[in-house]
Amino acid sequence: MNSRSTELKLIEIIKKEVSSETPLTSVITDIGDDCVILRPTKEADLVVTKDCMVEGVHFDLSYTTPYFIGRKLATSNLSDIGAAGGRPLWALLGLGFRSDFSTAFYQSFFKGLLSSLKREGVGLVGGDTVSAKERLFFSLTLIGEVPKGKFLSRAKARPGDRIFVSGPLGDSQGGLFLLQNRIKPPIPRNPLKYLIKSHLDPSYPMGLGRRLLELDLASSSIDVSDGLSTDLWHICERSKVRCIIEESAIPISRPLRLLSKAAHVRPLDFAISGGEDFEIIWTTPPHKAQEVKKVASKLLKRPPYEIGYVEEGKGVFLKDSRGKLREIGRLGYEHR
Amino acid sequence: MNSRSTELKLIEIIKKEVSSETPLTSVITDIGDDCVILRPTKEADLVVTKDCMVEGVHFDLSYTTPYFIGRKLATSNLSDIGAAGGRPLWALLGLGFRSDFSTAFYQSFFKGLLSSLKREGVGLVGGDTVSAKERLFFSLTLIGEVPKGKFLSRAKARPGDRIFVSGPLGDSQGGLFLLQNRIKPPIPRNPLKYLIKSHLDPSYPMGLGRRLLELDLASSSIDVSDGLSTDLWHICERSKVRCIIEESAIPISRPLRLLSKAAHVRPLDFAISGGEDFEIIWTTPPHKAQEVKKVASKLLKRPPYEIGYVEEGKGVFLKDSRGKLREIGRLGYEHR
Numbered sequence: 001m002n003s004r005s006t007e008l009k010l011i012e013i014i015k016k017e018v019s020s021e022t023p024l025t026s027v028i029t030d031i032g033d034d035c036v037i038l039r040p041t042k043e044a045d046l047v048v049t050k051d052c053m054v055e056g057v058h059f060d061l062s063y064t065t066p067y068f069i070g071r072k073l074a075t076s077n078l079s080d081i082g083a084a085g086g087r088p089l090w091a092l093l094g095l096g097f098r099s100d101f102s103t104a105f106y107q108s109f110f111k112g113l114l115s116s117l118k119r120e121g122v123g124l125v126g127g128d129t130v131s132a133k134e135r136l137f138f139s140l141t142l143i144g145e146v147p148k149g150k151f152l153s154r155a156k157a158r159p160g161d162r163i164f165v166s167g168p169l170g171d172s173q174g175g176l177f178l179l180q181n182r183i184k185p186p187i188p189r190n191p192l193k194y195l196i197k198s199h200l201d202p203s204y205p206m207g208l209g210r211r212l213l214e215l216d217l218a219s220s221s222i223d224v225s226d227g228l229s230t231d232l233w234h235i236c237e238r239s240k241v242r243c244i245i246e247e248s249a250i251p252i253s254r255p256l257r258l259l260s261k262a263a264h265v266r267p268l269d270f271a272i273s274g275g276e277d278f279e280i281i282w283t284t285p286p287h288k289a290q291e292v293k294k295v296a297s298k299l300l301k302r303p304p305y306e307i308g309y310v311e312e313g314k315g316v317f318l319k320d321s322r323g324k325l326r327e328i329g330r331l332g333y334e335h336r
Numbered sequence: 337m338n339s340r341s342t343e344l345k346l347i348e349i350i351k352k353e354v355s356s357e358t359p360l361t362s363v364i365t366d367i368g369d370d371c372v373i374l375r376p377t378k379e380a381d382l383v384v385t386k387d388c389m390v391e392g393v394h395f396d397l398s399y400t401t402p403y404f405i406g407r408k409l410a411t412s413n414l415s416d417i418g419a420a421g422g423r424p425l426w427a428l429l430g431l432g433f434r435s436d437f438s439t440a441f442y443q444s445f446f447k448g449l450l451s452s453l454k455r456e457g458v459g460l461v462g463g464d465t466v467s468a469k470e471r472l473f474f475s476l477t478l479i480g481e482v483p484k485g486k487f488l489s490r491a492k493a494r495p496g497d498r499i500f501v502s503g504p505l506g507d508s509q510g511g512l513f514l515l516q517n518r519i520k521p522p523i524p525r526n527p528l529k530y531l532i533k534s535h536l537d538p539s540y541p542m543g544l545g546r547r548l549l550e551l552d553l554a555s556s557s558i559d560v561s562d563g564l565s566t567d568l569w570h571i572c573e574r575s576k577v578r579c580i581i582e583e584s585a586i587p588i589s590r591p592l593r594l595l596s597k598a599a600h601v602r603p604l605d606f607a608i609s610g611g612e613d614f615e616i617i618w619t620t621p622p623h624k625a626q627e628v629k630k631v632a633s634k635l636l637k638r639p640p641y642e643i644g645y646v647e648e649g650k651g652v653f654l655k656d657s658r659g660k661l662r663e664i665g666r667l668g669y670e671h672r
Contacts, residue, residue: 035419134471
């Protein structure tokens with residue numbers, strides 16, 4: 001196909017896939033226009049995020065599928081809105097296409113993207129479709145709402161606060177390790193599948209940020225997109241505090257332990273600098289620690305992990321079993 | 337530079353350039369977070385658009401500069417919001433960078449982008465910066481407001497309405513023709529410069545759409561991004577009408593006439609299928625035609641051009657001096 005006929009085909013696919021969605025009463029004009037008119041709730045602020053994904057940088061077609069690319073594009077944006085305590089509502093997609101890919105490829109991408117957006121009640125309401133020549137790219141803008149004047153920021157962690165994380169860390173990085181190594185370390189099939197899924201189609205704690213915001217149970221929060229050390233570093237920098245993480249408290253899944261052993265990589269290396277886990281890290285004042293555990297447990301259907309505490313100072317520190325501190329700085333996962 | 341150090345440099349540039357802007361009271365958190373919190377006006381709907389630009393597809397670095405790329409990226413989005421009658425407020429930028437370009441290149445891009453956004457009071461409030469490897473891309477999302485329940489759509493042109501355009505057509509396409517042809521047709525320096533500027537740094541009728549909406553003077557409107565024939569075709573299709581354009585009434589600038597003569601291309605070919613003029617085409621009921629001319633003249637500081645009328649039917653037609661109709665269909669400018 002040439003790029004014009006690809007573009008027209010893509011617009012057809014979008015119209016078909018999108019019109020099969022429940023119509024959103026808050027969308028006043030449809031996707032065919034250059035602009036979309038949206039009606040926010042009166043007593044709400046907007047929360048907006050934008051994440052891009054580039055072929056060969058954020059994903060590799062030798063080991064992922066268009067369906068999973070669509071899902072992960074949605075997840076990385078939904079996770080940002082979620083960690084801010086927001087409710088996602090509308091998405092706009094910038095799609096840089098390759099003309100040498102089939103219609104089926106893009107249909108599968110849209111099925112993935114829309115399956116994730118739909119689950120959260122988000123409508124794909126607009127965007128732009130352009131030729132990207134030899135390298136696919138996607139740019140998703142997600143618009144949501146937070147109660148007026150309320151949102152979870154990175155800037156309000158206070159000394160004494162406890163640090164929690166919603167789930168195990170490093171699984172996504174472990175999955176990537178498996179996908180990138182042609183010779184798979186000898187681990188059983190199920191853990192292997194679990195880790196690979198953690199990278200290709202990571203889950204995230206849907207609704208947790210909003211619940212923490214509604215009940216005023218978190219002083220700060222962030223999603224783990226760049227890795228525990230980098231993301232906590234953002235909280236430290238913005239809140240002007242330091243974070244102490246108990247090495248032994250960092251949640252590591254059984255599959256990741258198996259992989260670490262087989263591959264001779266310390267599990268902590270995956271967990272500390274691995275990105276794209278899309279769990280939420282948050283801080284809670286000590287007198288609310290019991291309550292936040294109860295609330296998060298109910299929502300997550302398992303307890304959250306308390307991994308450390310906030311102090312006066314600067315930087316992110318790991319505390320080993322003998323109480324020795326080691327600064328871990330900003331070692332997060334970096335896209336090539 | 338490698339892509340990580342480029343990314344950090346870029347974030348530095350963004351922070352510096354953006355913080356030198358007037359702070360927006362409607363922005364609650366700053367650009368350092370994954371999300372931005374924005375406060376819309378109570379009695380407004382949102383109007384949102386997104387346009388992407390790709391190196392070698394929408395611009396060519398052999399004849400444009402990063403400054404002009406930034407300006408045009410802003411213009412194409414501002415023009416969409418303007419044609420909908422909206423007031424632009426906030427922008428988010430997806431930047432796909434090349435590591436082999438200098439810091440000065442990106443500084444210049446941001447200067448261009450911000451100069452255009454600033455002029456309209458728009459704040460660059462967020463976005464994402466990623467490696468694009470060998471081909472730059474930009475994805476801008478622009479969010480604005482319209483009065484609740486009111487906006488200029490493409491769907492409400494009615495038989496009998498007059499068709500107006502805010503300025504001459506085809507100049508941008510003429511400029512592109514000059515830029516793409518190594519052997520320049522023999523036309524004087526000033527018309528040549530005018531046409532090249534029309535392509536590299538097109539102007540647009542700032543505020544016109546909003547004025548037409550406020551005074552309820554337009555039944556439909558669209559900006560000329562793809563060319564007169566394609567853009568009018570959108571109005572026809574959405575409004576279920578046909579448009580008759582008087583061939584002799586299509587505004588052609590003197591520089592474009594000079595170029596057409598020297599290059600042996602009919603000026604109408606530039607004007608009808610040339611895109612990126614960013615003028616507004618709109619329709620007005622006949623009893624408001626005099627008033628809309630007055631209002632537009634005042635704002636544009638010259639009269640708008642009345643180029644035709646709306647009838648029952650389908651399609652876009654050109655009417656020659658003998659009254660003969662010719663369907664011109666959807667011949668607009670297409671990016672390669």
